[in-house]
Amino acid sequence: MVTKINGVIPMKILFLTSRWPVPPITGDRIRAFYLLRHLTQKHDVTLVSFYENFHEIKQLKSSQLNVRIRPVKFPAGLSLYARLGSGLFSKLPLQVHYYSTKKIKQVIHEELKSNSYDLIFVHLLRMANYVMDLASIPKIIDLTDAISLNYERLLQFSGFYQNRSFNKIYSLEKERVLNYEKNILRKFNRTLLISGVDKDYLQAHCTVDPMAVVQNGVNLDYFKYLPNGCDSDKIVFHGNMNYLPNVDAALYFYRDIFPLVKQKRPRAKFFMVGVRPKKQLQALEKYQDVFVTGRLNDLRPQLRSAALAVCPLRAGAGLQNKILEAMAIGTPVVTTSLGLEGIHARPGKHLEVADTPEAFAEKVVSFMNNPGKREEFSRQARQFVEENYTWEKALAPLDDILNEFE
Structure with missing residues (x-):
C-alpha cells in the first residue's frame, strides 16, 4: 500500500517546460519555478527544459529545488530562423516551431523509454507537441493563459503599431493557436489555466472540458510589507518590457495618461522597470521625467520608493x-478592468480601476496627492494578498487534481 504524503500519493513526474525556471524573473519562469517547488515537495520530479547559459543551471542547483534535471541548450542562430521559416508553411503555431528541436525530442524519448513515469506535466502549449499523441501515460498541461485570447485582444490595438505585417502574422497565429488549444483540450487529461476568464474563453470555443483554474501566488517573504516613505511624484510600471501587452500598456500610459497627470503634478516621474525593453520604450528615455531601467537584480526598491x-x-x-x-x-x-481579471480584489478598497485616460489619470493623481489614502490602500491590499494569494493557497487545488491520477 502506497503511503500518502500530506494527503497526496507520491508520483514519478516528467516536467517539461520551454525556458529554464531559474532565475524566476518573468511570468512564465515564475510560475514554472513555483509549480516545481510545489511538486517536488511530495513527488519525484525530472525537469526537461531548454537553458541559455550554464549560470542558469548553477542557479537552479543552489535554489533548493529537489529536482532531477535534463537540461538542453537552446539552439539559436541559423537553426532558429530555419525553424521559424518552416513554421510559416505549417498549421502549428509559430511558437511551437520556435521551441521544436531534435535534441530535446530525443531527451524526452530517452526519459520515457528508461523510466516508468506516472504522469507527464507540460508547462505551456509550446511544449505540448512532444507528447501530444502519447496516450499510455496521463498528461496534464498548464497553459497558464488562453494565448488565443491574448492575440485577439492585441489585434484590437494593432493599428497602434501601424504595421501590416504585424497584423497579418498575429491574425494567422491567433487562428493557429486557437485550433492548437482545442486540440490540446482533446488530447490531454487535464488542462490548467490561471483565471476563470481564460477558462471561459476556451470553453466557448471547445465542448471538451477537462479544464481547471490554478491561480498564481506571490512570495510574501520576498515581497515584504514595508510601507515606509516614498517619492510622492514617482509612478512605476514593472514587468517584462519585451512582452507586447506590456509594451502597449507603457506606451498608452506615456502618450495618453501621463500628460494628464503632469497637468496636475508637474514634477511627476514615470519609471518603466523590467527586462529587455523594446526600442519603442528605450526611445522614450530621451524625454524629461521618463526612465527605462532595463533588468534589475532587485525591483523591490523601485516599487517601495514609488507613490x-x-x-x-x-x-x-x-x-x-x-x-x-x-x-x-x-x-x-491603479489598473484597468482587463488588468484586474483573475484577481478578486475590490476596486476602491484594495486598488483602483479605470478604463479611460482621464479616469486613470485622476486615480493616479489622487494617490499622489493623498498620503492617507496611499496608507489605507497599502494596508488593505497587503491583507488581501495574505488572505488569498500565497503560493501555498494558489497551488493547493493542484494536489486534488493530481490525486485523480493515483
Missing part, C-alpha cells in the same frame, strides 16, 4: 503578477 504602481493593460490574458507583487509590498495600484 503607486500602474498597470494600464489594454491587451493580454491571464493574471498579472505585477499587481500582486505591488500589493504585497505595499505600493498602491
Whole structure:
C-alpha cells in the first residue's frame, strides 16, 4: 500500500517546460519555478527544459529545488530562423516551431523509454507537441493563459503599431493557436489555466472540458510589507518590457495618461522597470521625467520608493503578477478592468480601476496627492494578498487534481 504524503500519493513526474525556471524573473519562469517547488515537495520530479547559459543551471542547483534535471541548450542562430521559416508553411503555431528541436525530442524519448513515469506535466502549449499523441501515460498541461485570447485582444490595438505585417502574422497565429488549444483540450487529461476568464474563453470555443483554474501566488517573504516613505511624484510600471501587452500598456500610459497627470503634478516621474525593453520604450528615455531601467537584480526598491504602481493593460490574458507583487509590498495600484481579471480584489478598497485616460489619470493623481489614502490602500491590499494569494493557497487545488491520477 502506497503511503500518502500530506494527503497526496507520491508520483514519478516528467516536467517539461520551454525556458529554464531559474532565475524566476518573468511570468512564465515564475510560475514554472513555483509549480516545481510545489511538486517536488511530495513527488519525484525530472525537469526537461531548454537553458541559455550554464549560470542558469548553477542557479537552479543552489535554489533548493529537489529536482532531477535534463537540461538542453537552446539552439539559436541559423537553426532558429530555419525553424521559424518552416513554421510559416505549417498549421502549428509559430511558437511551437520556435521551441521544436531534435535534441530535446530525443531527451524526452530517452526519459520515457528508461523510466516508468506516472504522469507527464507540460508547462505551456509550446511544449505540448512532444507528447501530444502519447496516450499510455496521463498528461496534464498548464497553459497558464488562453494565448488565443491574448492575440485577439492585441489585434484590437494593432493599428497602434501601424504595421501590416504585424497584423497579418498575429491574425494567422491567433487562428493557429486557437485550433492548437482545442486540440490540446482533446488530447490531454487535464488542462490548467490561471483565471476563470481564460477558462471561459476556451470553453466557448471547445465542448471538451477537462479544464481547471490554478491561480498564481506571490512570495510574501520576498515581497515584504514595508510601507515606509516614498517619492510622492514617482509612478512605476514593472514587468517584462519585451512582452507586447506590456509594451502597449507603457506606451498608452506615456502618450495618453501621463500628460494628464503632469497637468496636475508637474514634477511627476514615470519609471518603466523590467527586462529587455523594446526600442519603442528605450526611445522614450530621451524625454524629461521618463526612465527605462532595463533588468534589475532587485525591483523591490523601485516599487517601495514609488507613490503607486500602474498597470494600464489594454491587451493580454491571464493574471498579472505585477499587481500582486505591488500589493504585497505595499505600493498602491491603479489598473484597468482587463488588468484586474483573475484577481478578486475590490476596486476602491484594495486598488483602483479605470478604463479611460482621464479616469486613470485622476486615480493616479489622487494617490499622489493623498498620503492617507496611499496608507489605507497599502494596508488593505497587503491583507488581501495574505488572505488569498500565497503560493501555498494558489497551488493547493493542484494536489486534488493530481490525486485523480493515483
